[in-house]
Amino acid sequence: RDIRSLVTDISYLDPQEGIRFRGKTIPETFEALPKAAGSAYPTVESFWYFLLTGDVPTQAQVDEVVAEWKTRQNVPSYVFDAIRALPRDSHPMVMLSVGIMAMQKDSKFAAFYNSGKFNKMVAWESVYEDASDIVARIPIVAAFIYNLKYKGDKQIAIDPKLDMGANFAHMIGQSDQYKDVARMYFILHSDHESGNVSAHTTHLVHSALSDPYYAYSAGLNGLAGPLHGLANQEVLGWIMEFQKKLNGAEPTKENVTKALWDTLNAGQVVPGYGHAVLRKTDPRYTAQREFCLNTP
Numbered sequence: 001r002d003i004r005s006l007v008t009d010i011s012y013l014d015p016q017e018g019i020r021f022r023g024k025t026i027p028e029t030f031e032a033l034p035k036a037a038g039s040a041y042p043t044v045e046s047f048w049y050f051l052l053t054g055d056v057p058t059q060a061q062v063d064e065v066v067a068e069w070k071t072r073q074n075v076p077s078y079v080f081d082a083i084r085a086l087p088r089d090s091h092p093m094v095m096l097s098v099g100i101m102a103m104q105k106d107s108k109f110a111a112f113y114n115s116g117k118f119n120k121m122v123a124w125e126s127v128y129e130d131a132s133d134i135v136a137r138i139p140i141v142a143a144f145i146y147n148l149k150y151k152g153d154k155q156i157a158i159d160p161k162l163d164m165g166a167n168f169a170h171m172i173g174q175s176d177q178y179k180d181v182a183r184m185y186f187i188l189h190s191d192h193e194s195g196n197v198s199a200h201t202t203h204l205v206h207s208a209l210s211d212p213y214y215a216y217s218a219g220l221n222g223l224a225g226p227l228h229g230l231a232n233q234e235v236l237g238w239i240m241e242f243q244k245k246l247n248g249a250e251p252t253k254e255n256v257t258k259a260l261w262d263t264l265n266a267g268q269v270v271p272g273y274g275h276a277v278l279r280k281t282d283p284r285y286t287a288q289r290e291f292c293l294n295t296p
Contacts, residue, residue: 006193006194006195008193008194008195009022009054010022010051010191010194011051011191011192011193011194012193013192013193013195013277013278015277015278015279015280016279016280017280017283018278018280018282018283018284019191019192019193019283019284021047021050021051021190021191022050022051022054025283026188026283026284026286026287027283027287029042029047029050029187030042030184030187030287032050032056033046033047033050033056033057034046034056034057034058034059034062036163036165036166036179036180036183039179039180039183040180041165041180041183041184041187042183042187043062043066043163043164043165043183044163044164044165044183044186044187044190045062045065045066045069045163045164046062046065047186047187047190048065048135048190049061049062049065051190051191066163066164068132069132069135069136069164070136070160072132072133072136072137073136073137073140073158075103075137075140075141075144076102076103076106078102079099079102079103079141080099080144082098082099082102083095083098083099083102083141083144083145083148084148086098088148088149091224092142092145092146092149093220093221093223093224093229093230094224095145095148095149096138096141096142096145096220097217097220097221097224099141099144099145100134100138100141100213100216100217100220101213101214101217103133103134103137103213104211104213104214104217106133107130107211107212107213108126108129108130108133109123109126109127109129109130109211109212110211110213111126112126113209113211127206127212130211130212130213131212134212134213134216136164139164139167139168139171140158140171142168143156143168143171143172144171146172147171147172147173151172151173154173155171156170156171156172156173157171158170158171162179163183164186165179165180165182165183165184165186166179166182166183168182168186169181169182177295180291180295181291184287184288184291185288188284188287188288189284193277196228197222197223197225197227197228198219198220198222198223198228198229199219200222201215201218201219201221201222202215202216202218202219203215204218205218205219226271231271231272232272234271234272235271235272237271238263238270238271238272242256242259245259
């Protein structure tokens with residue numbers, strides 16, 4: 001602990017103030033980036049440009065990314081077939097990992113490597129192409145999985161007029177308010193200093209020149225662990241179990257404290273606490289709380 005062993009340009013995690021993206025805090029990032037039409041929040045596409053270049057994009061540059069991602073959204077039908085072939089009670093992360101792997105045969109990096117003309121000096125270009133394809137397609141695959149598992153397989157087509165975050169909200173059948181939720185959530189969780197389990201795993205796998213599809217799928221498998229991404233699910237499970245025990249009673253300082261100590265005394269952890277670096281309230285939580293307080 002507290003031994004600096006990682007250098008990254010994209011984001012930095014300060015123990016006291018939380019994540020900084022390209023030197024900017026979360027509020028500064030939201031303030032600086034161009035906003036989605038009719039929204040107080042930026043698009044994911046504008047944030048992508050900002051992360052990759054370190055520059056705040058113009059609206060014209062954002063529009064270029066939005067248009068480019070739309071050309072990359074063509075998820076092959078066999079990807080959906082592969083996911084549907086899994087048991088319906090498979091965890092969504094299993095389905096997402098399988099979906100990413102099903103797209104691997106389209107890897108531009110793998111094709112370049114196998115072409116006999118591989119040149120490590122320009123190999124980043126095909127990595128960028130694969131990464132762009134994956135990022136553009138993830139919301140479509142994720143929305144498909146959500147609808148398959150929780151909406152009776154009633155799928156909703158892409159709206160070609162919408163940006164990535166708004167399209168995800170649309171594809172899972174949510175109201176217009178959720179468009180900003182998706183934009184905000186995707187930006188907040190886009191990068192976290194690159195040293196966590198999932199990010200480290202993608203770097204490690206790709207270091208063997210496995211293409212980005214292999215690497216990203218491996219990262220998802222790490223993210224699925226309870227000490228990483230699954231903690232989000234574990235938190236909800238803990239809260240729902242606590243609500244059951246309340247049996248209709250209002251939460252109070254006393255019964256919440258008791259529930260916390262009951263968990264700890266049973267040799268278990270309280271999900272969502274115990275961050276390896278942060279020593280204060282996570283500003284990602286603060287941003288989401290403020291959204292809730294300011295949304296009718």
